[in-house]
Amino acid sequence: MTIKDLAKETGYGVATVSRVLNNHPNVSEKARRCILEAVEKSGFQINENAKQLKQQKATSILVVVKGTSNEMFGSLVEAIQSRVSETDYPLFVDYIDEDANEVLRAVTLCREKKPLGILFLGGNSQNFLADFEKIEPPCVLVSNSASGLPFKNLSSVATDDRFAAKCAVDSLIELGHRKIAVVGGDRENSDTGRLRFEGCVDSCSEHKIDFDPEKDYCGVRFSYQDGYDATKKLLAENRDFTALFAVADVMAIGAIRALRDSGLRVPEDVSVIGFDGLRLGSFLVPKLSTVEQSVEAMAERSVDILLRCIEKNGPSVHETVPFRVHQRESTKPFKQ
Amino acid sequence: MTIKDLAKETGYGVATVSRVLNNHPNVSEKARRCILEAVEKSGFQINENAKQLKQQKATSILVVVKGTSNEMFGSLVEAIQSRVSETDYPLFVDYIDEDANEVLRAVTLCREKKPLGILFLGGNSQNFLADFEKIEPPCVLVSNSASGLPFKNLSSVATDDRFAAKCAVDSLIELGHRKIAVVGGDRENSDTGRLRFEGCVDSCSEHKIDFDPEKDYCGVRFSYQDGYDATKKLLAENRDFTALFAVADVMAIGAIRALRDSGLRVPEDVSVIGFDGLRLGSFLVPKLSTVEQSVEAMAERSVDILLRCIEKNGPSVHETVPFRVHQRESTKPFKQ
DNA sequence: TTGTACGCGTTATCAA
DNA sequence: TTGATAACGCGTACAA
Numbered sequence: 001m002t003i004k005d006l007a008k009e010t011g012y013g014v015a016t017v018s019r020v021l022n023n024h025p026n027v028s029e030k031a032r033r034c035i036l037e038a039v040e041k042s043g044f045q046i047n048e049n050a051k052q053l054k055q056q057k058a059t060s061i062l063v064v065v066k067g068t069s070n071e072m073f074g075s076l077v078e079a080i081q082s083r084v085s086e087t088d089y090p091l092f093v094d095y096i097d098e099d100a101n102e103v104l105r106a107v108t109l110c111r112e113k114k115p116l117g118i119l120f121l122g123g124n125s126q127n128f129l130a131d132f133e134k135i136e137p138p139c140v141l142v143s144n145s146a147s148g149l150p151f152k153n154l155s156s157v158a159t160d161d162r163f164a165a166k167c168a169v170d171s172l173i174e175l176g177h178r179k180i181a182v183v184g185g186d187r188e189n190s191d192t193g194r195l196r197f198e199g200c201v202d203s204c205s206e207h208k209i210d211f212d213p214e215k216d217y218c219g220v221r222f223s224y225q226d227g228y229d230a231t232k233k234l235l236a237e238n239r240d241f242t243a244l245f246a247v248a249d250v251m252a253i254g255a256i257r258a259l260r261d262s263g264l265r266v267p268e269d270v271s272v273i274g275f276d277g278l279r280l281g282s283f284l285v286p287k288l289s290t291v292e293q294s295v296e297a298m299a300e301r302s303v304d305i306l307l308r309c310i311e312k313n314g315p316s317v318h319e320t321v322p323f324r325v326h327q328r329e330s331t332k333p334f335k336q
Numbered sequence: 337m338t339i340k341d342l343a344k345e346t347g348y349g350v351a352t353v354s355r356v357l358n359n360h361p362n363v364s365e366k367a368r369r370c371i372l373e374a375v376e377k378s379g380f381q382i383n384e385n386a387k388q389l390k391q392q393k394a395t396s397i398l399v400v401v402k403g404t405s406n407e408m409f410g411s412l413v414e415a416i417q418s419r420v421s422e423t424d425y426p427l428f429v430d431y432i433d434e435d436a437n438e439v440l441r442a443v444t445l446c447r448e449k450k451p452l453g454i455l456f457l458g459g460n461s462q463n464f465l466a467d468f469e470k471i472e473p474p475c476v477l478v479s480n481s482a483s484g485l486p487f488k489n490l491s492s493v494a495t496d497d498r499f500a501a502k503c504a505v506d507s508l509i510e511l512g513h514r515k516i517a518v519v520g521g522d523r524e525n526s527d528t529g530r531l532r533f534e535g536c537v538d539s540c541s542e543h544k545i546d547f548d549p550e551k552d553y554c555g556v557r558f559s560y561q562d563g564y565d566a567t568k569k570l571l572a573e574n575r576d577f578t579a580l581f582a583v584a585d586v587m588a589i590g591a592i593r594a595l596r597d598s599g600l601r602v603p604e605d606v607s608v609i610g611f612d613g614l615r616l617g618s619f620l621v622p623k624l625s626t627v628e629q630s631v632e633a634m635a636e637r638s639v640d641i642l643l644r645c646i647e648k649n650g651p652s653v654h655e656t657v658p659f660r661v662h663q664r665e666s667t668k669p670f671k672q
Numbered sequence: 673t674t675g676t677a678c679g680c681g682t683t684a685t686c687a688a
Numbered sequence: 689t690t691g692a693t694a695a696c697g698c699g700t701a702c703a704a
Binding site: 045046047048049050052053058071074077078081090092093094095108111112113224225228253254256257260279280283284285287 | 381382383384385386388389394407410413414417426428429430431444447448449450560561564589590592593596615616619620621623
C-alpha cells in the first residue's frame with residue numbers, strides 16, 4: 001500500500017495525497033476528508049525509507065546510551081522516550097559498551113540515519129574533543145557537562161557532579177566522620193569519575209581532613225562487582241575508615257556487601273552513601289543514603305533543549321539540574 | 337558522498353561499486369581493491385534509506401522490549417546486542433510500556449522499517465493471538481513460550497516458568513515451610529504471571545499444602561513498589577506465613593523491605609525466594625535466594641534461532657533454557 | 673568482468 | 689486546488 005494506490009483509490013493525484021499526509025496547505029476540505037478516510041480504511045503506513053531518502057534528513061531523534069549496566073540510564077531512556085512520544089519524532093535508541101567511543105558511533109549513525117538531533121547518555125570529553133566536529137545536528141550530552149567543550153551544536157544537561165559529591169562528603173563529615181574512604185570511578189577515562197573525585201577532595205580540604213588518594217580512593221567501573229572489589233581492596237589497605245562514599249549506587253551496594261563480608265555492619269561500623277538515587281535504594285535494608293539525581297528533570301530538560309535546537313534553531317546551552325542528598329538508613333552519626 | 341561519486345572517482349561503474357560494497361562475486365580483484373581503498377579514503381557510508389527502499393527490506397533486526405523497569409530485560413538487550421554485533425545486521429531496540437500492545441507496535445514498525453526479523457522481549461498470548469498474523473518476518477518471543485500459538489513464523493525461547501516456579505515452591509517446602517504466600521504477577525494479563533502461579537499451585541497440591549489464591553496470592557506489576565505493597569496486603573490479611581515466593585526479584589526486594597517494615601526478619605521470621613537471578617541479588621544483605629534464568633542462554637539461543645530463520649529460512653522452534661534454584665541467604669529451614 | 677538504465681515510495685517544483 | 693514529473697541513492701536486470 002503506497003501513496004500511489006491511495007491516489008488511484010481516491011481519484012486524486014499522489015501530490016494531493018502527500019499534502020494531506022503532511023498536513024500541507026492548499027488542499028480542499030473534501031479531498032482531505034476523502035483521503036484521510038482511505039488512509040484509515042486501508043491501514044496505510046508511510047514508508048519512512050522513501051520519505052527520508054527524499055528529504056535527505058530523517059525525522060528521527062537518536063539516543064546513544066553508553067553502558068547498559070547503568071540502571072539510571074534505563075530510567076532516563078524511559079523518561080526520554082515518554083517525552084519524545086508526545087511529538088511526532090521517532091526515537092532510536094542505540095546501546096554501546098561502557099568502553100566504546102560514543103562519538104565515533106554517532107558519526108556512523110549520522111551518516112546512516114541523518115537524525116535531526118542526538119541525545120548522548122553518558123560520554124567523555126576526550127572523545128568529544130577528538131571527533132565531535134564531524135557531527136552536524138544539534139546534540140545534548142546528558143548526565144555529563146559539556147560546558148567546557150567548544151562546540152556550538154552541543155548542549156548539556158547534568159548534575160553538578162563535583163558539587164554534589166562534595167555535598168555527599170560534607171554530609172558524612174557533618175555526621176562526625178573524619179576517616180572517609182571513596183569508591184570512585186576511573187578518574188582518567190570518566191569525566192563523571194574525575195568530577196566526583198574532585199568533589200571529595202574539595203570537601204576534605206575545606207574541612208581540613210586527611211584524604212590520601214593512594215590509600216583512601218579506589219577508581220573502578222560502575223558495577224556491583226567493582227564496588228565490591230574496590231571496597232575489599234580499601235579494607236585491606238586501610239582498615240580504619242568509618243564512612244564510605246561510593247560514587248554510584250551500584251557501587252555502594254557492592255560496597256555494603258563487601259563490608260558485611262568483612263564482618264562490618266552498615267551503618268553501625270561504617271556509614272555508606274551512594275550517588276544516583278536509584279529507586280531500588282529505598283527498598284534496600286538498610287535503605288541507601290544517596291545523592292539523588294533528578295532523572296525526570298534531566299530527561300525533560302534535555303529533550304526540551306534538543307527540540308528547541310531542532311525546531312527553532314535555538315542556541316546550545318549548558319544546564320545543571322538539582323540534586324538532593326538523602327540521609328536514609330545506611331549512614332549514621334559517628335560516635336567514638 | 338554516494339556510490340556515484342565513488343564510481344566517478346575510481347573510474348568504475350556504480351554497479352561494480354555496489355557489488356564490491358555487498359561482497360558480490362564477479363568483481364576483479366583489482367577493482368575490489370581500488371574501490372575499497374576509495375571507500376576508506378572518502379569515509380563513504382552507505383545510505384541505508386536508499387538501500388532499504390530499494391530492497392524493500394531493511395537489513396535490520398528489531399527488538400521490542402516490553403517494560404523498561406524489568407532489569408532482566410536490560411541484561412538481555414545487552415547480551416543480544418553483543419551477539420548481533422558479530423553479524424552485519426543493524427539492531428534496533430524499541431521500548432514500550434509494560435501495558436502497551438507489543439504486537440500492534442511491531443506491526444507498525446514492520447511497515448515502517450521492514451525488518452528482517454523481530455525479537456520480542458516479553459509479550460502476552462492474547463496480543464499475539466489477536467494481531468500476530470499481520471506480521472510476516474520471522475520472530476522470536478523471548479522469555480515467554482509461544483509453543484501454544486499457531487504461527488509458523490513465531491519461535492520462542494523461555495524458561496519453563498511453570499516448572500521453575502514449582503521448583504521454587506518445592507524448595508521452600510523442602511525447607512520445612514508449610515505456610516507459603518506468593519507475590520505474583522497479574523494472572524490475567526501476563527502469561528508469565530499465570531504460569532508461575534500455576535507452578536505454585538502444582539507444588540502445593542503435590543505436597544498437599546493449603547494454598548488459597550484469595551488469601552495467599554497477590555498478583556501485581558513487576559516492580560519494587562508493587563512487591564512492597566502486595567506484601568503489606570498479604571501481611572494484613574494473613575499474618576502467619578513463614579515463607580514467601582515473589583515471582584520476580586524486584587518484587588522480592590520490595591517484599592523483604594515490607595516484611596522488615598512490619599518488624600519481621602528475613603530469613604529468621606520469613607524466608608523469601610525470588611525469580612530471575614538478577615546480578616544484584618547476590619550483593620544484597622541477605623543475598624537473595626532465587627530462581628536464576630540464564631540470560632546468556634536466552635540471548636544466545638534467540639539470536640541463533642532468529643538468524644537461522646532469516647538466513648536459512650529455518651523452521652520455527654520453541655526452546656526452553658535451563659534455570660537454577662539458588663538457596664542463598666534469604667531462605668532458611670523452618671523450625672517450629 | 674563491467675556498465676547502463678530502471679524503479680523502489682516519497683516530496684517538491686511547476687504548470688495547469 | 690490540483691496533477692505530472694523529476695529527483696533522492698541504491699541494487700540489479702540486462703546488455704555489452
